[in-house]
Amino acid sequence: MRLRSLRCIRWTVRLHSRSLARATARAVVHATAPALACAVAASATLATPERLHAQGATPDKGARDSVVAVVQEFFRSMHDNDPAAAQRIMVDNGASFATRLSGDSAIMRSASFASHFDRLRAAKDTVLERMWDPTVHVHGSVAVVWTPYDLFVNGRFSHCGIDAFTLVRAGRTWKVASVSYTVEPAGCKPSPLGPPASR
Numbered sequence: 001m002r003l004r005s006l007r008c009i010r011w012t013v014r015l016h017s018r019s020l021a022r023a024t025a026r027a028v029v030h031a032t033a034p035a036l037a038c039a040v041a042a043s044a045t046l047a048t049p050e051r052l053h054a055q056g057a058t059p060d061k062g063a064r065d066s067v068v069a070v071v072q073e074f075f076r077s078m079h080d081n082d083p084a085a086a087q088r089i090m091v092d093n094g095a096s097f098a099t100r101l102s103g104d105s106a107i108m109r110s111a112s113f114a115s116h117f118d119r120l121r122a123a124k125d126t127v128l129e130r131m132w133d134p135t136v137h138v139h140g141s142v143a144v145v146w147t148p149y150d151l152f153v154n155g156r157f158s159h160c161g162i163d164a165f166t167l168v169r170a171g172r173t174w175k176v177a178s179v180s181y182t183v184e185p186a187g188c189k190p191s192p193l194g195p196p197a198s199r
Contacts, residue, residue: 059138067136067143070174071165075129083120090116090176091168100183128152131163132192141169149181150191160188 059067070089077085094113099106134147145165151158161182168177 063138064136081123083117096179143167159185
């Protein structure tokens with residue numbers, strides 16, 4: 001236990017002195033449980049609202065609105081089964097990661113954005129996804145949107161969860177680089193948006 005604590009301290013120091021993303025990626029690649037656990041714990045420590053604000057991550061209204069608009073366009077392209085619209089606001093080599101609880105375990109499923117575009121081309125169902133009260137952080141050309149959501153298929157409730165979007169900016173254009181989300185079919189609190197409007 002003492003050795004593990006010392007390792008965590010070393011990880012925290014390294015994360016302060018290096019890129020957070022690079023250090024966390026190193027832990028995932030090596031797939032050692034202590035290193036990964038320490039990286040996640042240190043990430044949570046470093047990503048406090050106070051630290052994000054100090055790094056200039058709290059966006060002005062214009063930047064926030066631009067980022068949220070891209071996420072809303074992501075939802076619209078999915079609702080309209082519009083792969084061309086999706087490709088305009090998503091990086092070609094991006095990926096999504098879905099997690100669903102099964103007993104005491106979490107099942108993760110990943111998919112490339114290319115496969116997402118293919119699904120939209122072949123889709124027959126109407127999917128409505130809604131978010132509310134998003135937390136948005138912008139720093140330079142990187143942005144993160146963390147938000148509760150619910151999802152309906154052909155007008156019927158499917159599940160709720162949390163979306164975490166990572167966006168990157170090239171010039172003046174924001175694009176979705178990755179999406180991580182939970183899939184929670186039960187235990188959902190009522191959305192403040194109320195029931196979706198019938199169409």
